[in-house]
Amino acid sequence: AAVRQGIVDTVQKAVSDPQVKSVVICGQNGIFCGGADIKEFGKDISGPPLVPVFHAIESADKPVVAAIEGSALGGGLELALFCHYRITHSKARLGLPEVTLGLLPAAGGTQRLPRLIGVPAALDLITTGRHVTAAEALKLGFVDQVIDQNTVEAAVKFALSVVGQSLESRRISTLPCPCPDADALFEGVMQKVRQRARGAIAPVTCVQAIQAAVTLPYAQGMQREQELMATLFTSAQARALQYCFFSQRVVSRWSMPSGARWDTSKPKPVTKVAVIGLGTMGRGITVALAQAGLSVVAVETEQQQMIAGQRAVSDMLERAAQRRGVSSAVYRVRYSMKLEAVADVQLVIEAVFEDMVLKEQLFKQLSSICKADTLLCSNTSALDIDHLASQTRSPQLVVGMHFFAPAHVMKLLEVVHGPRSAPQAVATAMELGKRIGKVSVAVGNCRGFVGNRMLMPYSQEALFLVEEGASPEVVDRALEEFGFPMGFFRMSDLSGLDVGWRVRKADGLVKPGQMSRVRQGRRYCPLGDLLCEQGRFELPRGYRARQGLVSRRIDSKEVLERCLYSLINEGFRILEDGIAAGPEDIDMIYVFGYGWPRHRGGPMFYASQVGLDRVLQALEHYQQLHPDVPHLQPSRLLRKLVSSGSPPIHRWKEVIKKPHSAL
Numbered sequence: 236a237a238v239r240q241g242i243v244d245t246v247q248k249a250v251s252d253p254q255v256k257s258v259v260i261c262g263q264n265g266i267f268c269g270g271a272d273i274k275e276f277g278k279d280i281s282g283p284p285l286v287p288v289f290h291a292i293e294s295a296d297k298p299v300v301a302a303i304e305g306s307a308l309g310g311g312l313e314l315a316l317f318c319h320y321r322i323t324h325s326k327a328r329l330g331l332p333e334v335t336l337g338l339l340p341a342a343g344g345t346q347r348l349p350r351l352i353g354v355p356a357a358l359d360l361i362t363t364g365r366h367v368t369a370a371e372a373l374k375l376g377f378v379d380q381v382i383d384q385n386t387v388e389a390a391v392k393f394a395l396s397v398v399g400q401s402l403e404s405r406r407i408s409t410l411p412c413p414c415p416d417a418d419a420l421f422e423g424v425m426q427k428v429r430q431r432a433r434g435a436i437a438p439v440t441c442v443q444a445i446q447a448a449v450t451l452p453y454a455q456g457m458q459r460e461q462e463l464m465a466t467l468f469t470s471a472q473a474r475a476l477q478y479c480f481f482s483q484r485v486v487s488r489w490s491m492p493s494g495a496r497w498d499t500s501k502p503k504p505v506t507k508v509a510v511i512g513l514g515t516m517g518r519g520i521t522v523a524l525a526q527a528g529l530s531v532v533a534v535e536t537e538q539q540q541m542i543a544g545q546r547a548v549s550d551m552l553e554r555a556a557q558r559r560g561v562s563s564a565v566y567r568v569r570y571s572m573k574l575e576a577v578a579d580v581q582l583v584i585e586a587v588f589e590d591m592v593l594k595e596q597l598f599k600q601l602s603s604i605c606k607a608d609t610l611l612c613s614n615t616s617a618l619d620i621d622h623l624a625s626q627t628r629s630p631q632l633v634v635g636m637h638f639f640a641p642a643h644v645m646k647l648l649e650v651v652h653g654p655r656s657a658p659q660a661v662a663t664a665m666e667l668g669k670r671i672g673k674v675s676v677a678v679g680n681c682r683g684f685v686g687n688r689m690l691m692p693y694s695q696e697a698l699f700l701v702e703e704g705a706s707p708e709v710v711d712r713a714l715e716e717f718g719f720p721m722g723f724f725r726m727s728d729l730s731g732l733d734v735g736w737r738v739r740k741a742d743g744l745v746k747p748g749q750m751s752r753v754r755q756g757r758r759y760c761p762l763g764d765l766l767c768e769q770g771r772f773e774l775p776r777g778y779r780a781r782q783g784l785v786s787r788r789i790d791s792k793e794v795l796e797r798c799l800y801s802l803i804n805e806g807f808r809i810l811e812d813g814i815a816a817g818p819e820d821i822d823m824i825y826v827f828g829y830g831w832p833r834h835r836g837g838p839m840f841y842a843s844q845v846g847l848d849r850v851l852q853a854l855e856h857y858q859q860l861h862p863d864v865p866h867l868q869p870s871r872l873l874r875k876l877v878s879s880g881s882p883p884i885h886r887w888k889e890v891i892k893k894p895h896s897a898l
């Protein structure tokens with residue numbers, strides 16, 4: 236509000252003062268403007284509106300120049316678009332990211348950008364919200380000059396040089412918005428955007444707003460922009476997306492049950508990393524590290540795997556370099572078939588087969604080969620980090636670094652600390668994650684950590700629903716309509732049914748050829764095992780007949796409630812156990828690692844939006860119907876939150892008791 240007031244007061248003064256011949260608008264501390272203050276949204280907004288004063292800038296009869304350094308995003312770029320000229324530093328980033336916050340650029344962005352750079356380019360920028368470099372902005376035509384010198388000085392010089400020149404062609408509101416074959420263009424774009432949006436409303440509304448720039452005169456287009464914005468501003472999706480924006484930043488301020496924190500734990504410098512194992516995960520991790528400028532020693536002891544792995548890593552690095560127009564990082568990777576090659580690295584990431592015996596042996600070997608202060612990390616997706624630490628001479632230097640496939644693409648990294656992990660080890664892994672572009676979340680040590688632990692009840696419910704009569708397609712359709720890129724069964728097919736089968740075998744749950752539906756004292760569905768054993772694909776019907784199960788009609792409401800609420804319930808247990816520091820950590824793990832639709836904010840935020848009492852009631856209902864399914868038993872924390880009056884999510888921590896390690 237204060238910044239808006241400042242802009243209004245100063246612009247009015249500058250425009251009306253006859254002694255002022257030209258005006259430069261700049262930011263402070265090297266940043267032009269990051270846009271509206273997102274913290275103001277959802278509250279009563281005080282201070283003056285900006286659009287009227289922006290129009291006063293455009294209609295001024297003296298040149299107004301934007302000096303863009305750092306960022307010009309959202310309302311910041313819209314302000315610049317009302318200026319007559321834009322001088323930009325080469326390192327600046329520009330964009331209209333409102334769509335990522337569930338909004339649209341409602342200070343004229345949807346009406347003015349298409350007039351300046353054409354409808355197709357504006358559609359791309361506004362519906363994706365992507366940030367562009369100064370060079371791309373120049374190429375697209377929405378900045379006038381890109382410079383490497385002091386931007387404000389250059390803008391002042393320029394502003395003085397254009398005093399007295401006509402400003403007619405510089406007023407974007409007066410430009411036409413040509414769009415040949417508009418109907419076909421918008422139909423095609425709308426179809427693509429709807430597909431990509433997976434139920435998010437803001438991208439679709441952005442397209443409608445840009446269409447108004449083509450079909451309506453400027454003033455009416457501006458009005459339509461406001462009307463469309465009003466439908467988004469208070470929407471649940473906007474709240475969820477804005478929660479994600481802040482949560483992504485909250486998780487970087489990690490803490491451990493011991494009280495160690497991000498701001499008191501200094502990471503160790505890391506320049507050279509070893510990756511052990513060149514399977515799918517090891518290859519992706521190697522690529523991610525090399526692309527971030529680290530030296531990598533990739534070790535693979537099996538010759539065929541080494542040949543295939545080396546080729547795959549080189550191909551990925553070459554292709555990425557071509558795409559980005561930079562030189563390839565292939566030279567940063569050295570390959571070896573001997574474990575001794577890791578002797579001089581500062582950090583090792585083990586990415587071998589998910590087998591505890593194999594990993595135990597490897598950690599023992601690494602502990603004797605590496606320097607005493609080398610950090611040893613495991614890319615296990617579920618195994619006990621503390622047990623691995625106990626195989627080494629420095630258990631405090633062992634942490635989990637759980638990547639998600641493909642590891643060079645997926646944004647999530649779970650950094651797993653055991654009870655003996657040193658804060659510095661966690662700080663180092665978190666920092667390395669940040670360097671390679673990951674959203675890193677620090678979590679405690681338990682079976683499956685946060686993400687895979689919560690996936691367990693979700694996947695079991697999906698299978699139970701099929702036992703009871705739903706087809707796999709019905710389950711997947713409900714989940715995909717909710718916004719997941721893939722339902723449970725499609726996802727299992729893609730990742731390989733044998734992956735889960737192997738884990739269940741290791742857990743002693745698989746009994747070949749047996750149909751019993753109770754294992755280890757609880758309800759179990761052996762359908763997945765039977766599929767793997769028999770290679771059969773039309774299994775459920777015959778299976779139900781043999782089990783004497785009567786099929787019933789199951790609707791998408793039940794699919795969603797049973798799959799999602801049981802997953803959420805496990806999330807509450809994780810918070811209770813102190814495995815995750817807060818609901819934001821769980822939500823970011825699900826948004827960045829498991830395809831949870833961002834516009835629904837993550838599972839814990841979703842629960843808060845549905846209403847904790849409704850989630851509790853539904854769990855109680857299903858638990859009565861399925862008393863042999865322990866994960867449907869509502870968690871203590873959920874009950875405690877409901878009996879505390881279901882506080883908003885940012886106040887849950889007050890109800891959660893002090894975290895502790897669960898193992």
Ligand SMILES: C/C=C(\C)C(=O)SCCNC(=O)CCNC(=O)[C@H](O)C(C)(C)COP(=O)(O)OP(=O)(O)OC[C@H]1O[C@@H](n2cnc3c(N)ncnc32)[C@H](O)[C@@H]1OP(=O)(O)O
Nearest residue numbers: 269270271272273274306308309310311332333338341484
């Ligand atoms: C209608 C809607 C209109 C007109 C809008 O303008 S909506 C806002 C559009 N703008 C954005 O979406 C920009 C969001 N911000 C960013 O992309 C980045 O923060 C940045 C590129 C501006 C800077 O990035 P970086 O240097 O990495 O710093 P951080 O991301 O860590 O941010 C530092 C702290 O500033 C807080 N922040 C940033 N932008 C905003 C904002 N627009 N409103 C409120 N707060 C913002 C951010 O949360 C960080 O604070 P902490 O969370 O760490 O306390």
